[in-house]
Amino acid sequence: MGIHTLEDLANYFPFKHIDRSRIYYSHELTGDMPFVQLKGRILSFDEEGKGRKRRLIAHFSDDHGIVDLVWFNVQNWIQDTYKLGKEYIVFGKPNFYNGRFQISHPDIDDASALTLSTMGMQPFYSIPVKAAKRGVTSRMIERLTNTLFRQLSDRVPETLPEVIVRKQLLMSRDEAIRNMHYPANAEALSRASYRLKLEELFYIQLSILKFTADRQKAVHGIPCPRVGTMFMDFYHNQLPFTLTGAQQRVIKEMHADMKSGRQMNRLLQGDVGSGKTLVALLVMLLAIDNGLQACIMAPTEILAEQHLETFRNFLGDMPLRVELLTGMVKGKRRQTVLDGLASGEVNILVGTHAVIEDNVVFRNLGLVVIDEQHRFGVAQRARLWRKNVVPPHVLVMTATPIPRTLAMTLYGDLDVSIINELPPGRKPITTVHQYENRAVTLYQGIRQQISLGRQVYVVYPLIKESEKMDLQNLEDGYDMLCKTFPDLKISKVHGKMKAAEKDAEMQRFANGETNILVATTVIEVGVNVPNASVMVIQNAERFGLAQLHQLRGRVGRGAEQSYCILVTKFELSAETKKRIQIMTETNDGFEIAEADLKFRGPGDLEGTQQSGTAFELRVANLARDGQIVQQARDLAREVVENDPEHVVPQYSLCWSRLEQLGKDQQDWSSIS
């Protein structure tokens, strides 16, 4: 259980408490009570049932009625331990069964040993399955912590500087830890947990800000003061539309970084379709105007190829060389690209993670854009810096917005720019929930949109039928659609196809040669076909909010009214219903991201799994404790600003503690 020392034990916090200060009478019981305790005597034992249903029953009376105590695996110790006629306090969850209240596997204490005064809030510890199988119970841990805190006369050492404890009116660490296990009352418990959460988040933020400060001290950026001909020519002659105010603002923010002499490390957040790609291109042109090369990294091959095409289209006949480098680019073609990079003839490189391999050498790399869906950790970002003598500027773009508190932790070392505006003329997408037995209506809708000249996506969770999962699949769906619409042209795209085949099908759809694109989530990111106006998502209940939002973002890119149809099976959990409801109620990616975080918790958010170890928060929860994250960040900033050289005595505890934590287990530098 990871408990080796008394300190480990003290830090093994209960997951809940139950108020044991009240004793109920049996006639007060109702069916929906959580846990109650009763005081009385066992009148007799009985065995009922046979074989695996065999159970031991103790008829228990508190002079107000009879309650049955039930054990499902009959063991000798029960009758040996509990004596008839002796007074006990029995604790558990009452269930009404066969005309009587039952408590299964109750906690039983000798009434004379347990007096009301010692029975306040009882801690409940979570016990890993393996330990539970060996007979470890919450009660056993309770006995240990009880003994520990009764015998521990020394105070648990303080781990936050006194200035912070005093200014924030925090409980001392000693008081907080004791109250986490045995709170004096509900308020003390909440103050204790607040103090420990704040501390935990504070040290995460301190390590991020220290990392950032160290980097700024050690690393200078490549100065990019010039706004030159490429940027200007593109801006005035190539741009097919005017930039939104938000796009202009974020470009200014980035230019300010790039000319400052510091290295830019910036996160660009913007909703699906807000025009991040174009911003990236303009910023790359700024780098090029200053005699530098730029590169953009996409999460998938398809997306990299699409970026290549987008850029080439946008740039028209401007004298710039844009090349692609992915795992698929091999042999001579690859060598040509590599040579062009080394000689400096390639101005913009578009690629996947393949571009950070060590054998990819640039002549003068000035800017790296990471267009990402999967989080790219601080450590990986650091690897990019070595691509040039002076590290390049780094721009990270998120695929969908992420909640602020999560951004502060995942990307806490980056400055943030936000595009909070969509290009004009976009009609909000209408999102509808439909049960899967309404296929006829669905087909009518598809038919109607196609007769208007639009195109349709249909997304499936699986490629082929699966015995394990009762889900719609792409192959059957494709056959079904071909039968239903014999006159229409239908493409299919999925991850098991050869890249060339996949591209050809995508291309046919993008050119308007096919009416319907049947696909798996390979089309989730980035793909841009403005004439497509319907997104049908089969088994929408299988997808997370961020993914649904990304998929939906594939439509609504043209001037026409677009639709997203979320098709689900009939039985849905309450949580899934809520998810679908959020999708039908809002198009706002920032709102959806917040909801997603609340639902699933940060550990489940797409892409954060790989960073699980760095996020083993013991007490804080990024989903629930957003406010505390902000406070922790403010506090940490204050410390870094007041004590940049780590010499101020009142903060010395911070720095030694941070070092200790770093040594202990967490590798904060790999937070991603």
Ligand code: ADP
């Ligand atoms: P995302 O932020 O999701 O990456 P994109 O960069 O793919 O969004 O942009 C979505 C679409 O909007 C593209 O077709 C792009 O050309 C277009 N677009 C970008 N900026 C503007 C603008 N200022 N006005 C009109 N259309 C724009």
Ligand code: MG
């Ligand atoms: Mg994009």
